[in-house]
Amino acid sequence: MPRDRCELVCLDLPKAEAIRQARPSSDALDMAAQRARALADPTRLMLATALMEGGELCVCDLAWIAERAQNLVSHHLRALKASGLVGSRRDGKMVMYSLTESGSALVSSVVAATEGVIG
Numbered sequence: 001m002p003r004d005r006c007e008l009v010c011l012d013l014p015k016a017e018a019i020r021q022a023r024p025s026s027d028a029l030d031m032a033a034q035r036a037r038a039l040a041d042p043t044r045l046m047l048a049t050a051l052m053e054g055g056e057l058c059v060c061d062l063a064w065i066a067e068r069a070q071n072l073v074s075h076h077l078r079a080l081k082a083s084g085l086v087g088s089r090r091d092g093k094m095v096m097y098s099l100t101e102s103g104s105a106l107v108s109s110v111v112a113a114t115e116g117v118i119g
Helices: 015-023 026-039 042-053 058-065 070-082 099-115
Strands: 086-091 092-098
Touching: 026 042, 026 070, 026 099, 042 058, 042 070, 042 092, 042 099, 058 070, 058 092, 070 086, 092 099
Parallel strands: none
Antiparallel strands: 086 092
């Protein structure tokens, strides 16, 4: 018998039902999972932290910072944008990228949770 399961039913029904009623909707959980997956790639997380540090940056700047090809950086920025973590605006011939409010909050949380682990 697995040791990670209760051996008898001991449901705290009022507490469990209150938590069940307050849980996020399936749509909200799907969006949160999509955003977490977007940051699960080390290059995307690096780009997001660079945007957190630099505010608004173009692909050229981000490619230089990440030491990656511009087309690869553009690919990763599209994934971050599709998940709602990054926004963009055109400035003449340049496209400028920045974290959205939710992107900034999520990246800050991830970075804070890994302080001392990553440099």
